[in-house]
Amino acid sequence: MIQIRFGDNFIYLETNKLIPSKELLENVKLSHKYHQIVTSIESLGIIEPIIVFYDKDKDAIKILDGHLRVEALKDLGIEKAPCILSSIDDAFTPNKQVNHINVVEEHRMIIKSLAKVSIEKLSAALGISIDAIKDKANVMNGIDPSVIAKLSDKPIPKATFDVLRKMKPIRQIEAVGTMINFDNYSKKFAMSILDATPASMIINKGKNTPYKKDIKKTILRLEQEMATTSEETKKLQTEYGSDMLKFVIIQSYIIKLLGNSKVLHWFLENEVDYLNELKRISKINSLDDKTLAENSQS
Structure with a gap:
């Protein structure tokens, strides 16, 4: 059973009561990153909440993620910070699950x-x-709203949207479904889907170069050949299974014959060549056995 590790809502806590869980680097407030955080909060307010953990043993609220944001809030004279309460004292999970913005x-x-x-x-x-x-x-211009919704929590790069934008909405939905199934959101994978897309499902299809058209023809031909090969393989597998069953029945009968001393003596006296062939057949393990190949070449 999956356990929820974070609270459902923001809680506003006094910044001077939030205890750092690590030491900040010396002169960190002189860095460009810190200046950028201060400017951002001053202009827009805080965007990402502070992740905190209540340590019952020490009766303290520890900062798991957002140390610089808390310092910036203090320097700006902002007394309270929006926080999310974690149920575990773990800094890795908040960074991975909460603060990752796609x-x-x-x-x-x-x-x-x-x-x-x-x-x-x-x-x-x-x-x-x-x-x-x-x-x-x-x-997101030119991207179907349902596609945006499906990708809202996926690690998809910006370049992939540039590829999706070349497809019509219905094809975008199909493409994203494929990406989710394969858990692959790369531009290369999106390009492979685009190359396999029929011209009728591509926006501005008239701008396609002859090279791209050749690629699509090749891919479509390969897909057709793969489908044909797949059908032929299934047919061969069915036939092989049927032939193998017949072979096992025949082989069992031959082994039984060779186990009969009277039959064996008769072959030795009258048909030695046939006896050798029957012995070969009795030793074959499968229809593609080397012994069978040698037999067919003799």
Whole structure:
């Protein structure tokens, strides 16, 4: 049974009561990263909550993740911080499960922020260029809403959305279903799906180069050949099973004959060549046995 390790809601705790669980590096407040955090909180407020653990033995609230954010809040004179309470004293799990922001979540955060502040102010707060912010804000353009919902918690790179955007909505949904089944969200995998996509399911199909058309023809041909080969293999497996059953019955009868001394003496006196062949057959383990191959060549 899976146990919930975090609270369902934010709780607001006084920053001066949050105890660090590790020592901060000396002069960390002079770093670019710390300055960026301060500017971001000052402009937009805190985006990622602080992960804390209540240590009953010490009657203290430990910071598991968000030490620099807490320091920034203190320096800005903000007395309370939004926190998520963890049921275990473990810093790895919060980092992995709570604070990981993927492309979809980042996009939503940017859109939400742009509704409150100008792009220039957001650029200064996050320490990234205006063009980069525009790129993050537009990354979901041309992507079907149901696809965005399915990928909201998946580790998908931005480049994969560039590939999905070339497909029509129904094909996007099919492609994402395949990605989820294979747990593969890479651009290369998305490109392989795009290359196997019929021209009718691609946006701006007229812009395809002859090279890309040749690739698609080759892939479609290979898929057809694989389907044909698969059918032939199934047919051979069925026939092999039937032939193997017949062979086992015949072989059992031959072994029984050779075990009869009267029959064996008759072959020795009258048909030695046949006897040798029957002995070979009695020693065959399967239809592809080397003994059978030698027999067919003799």
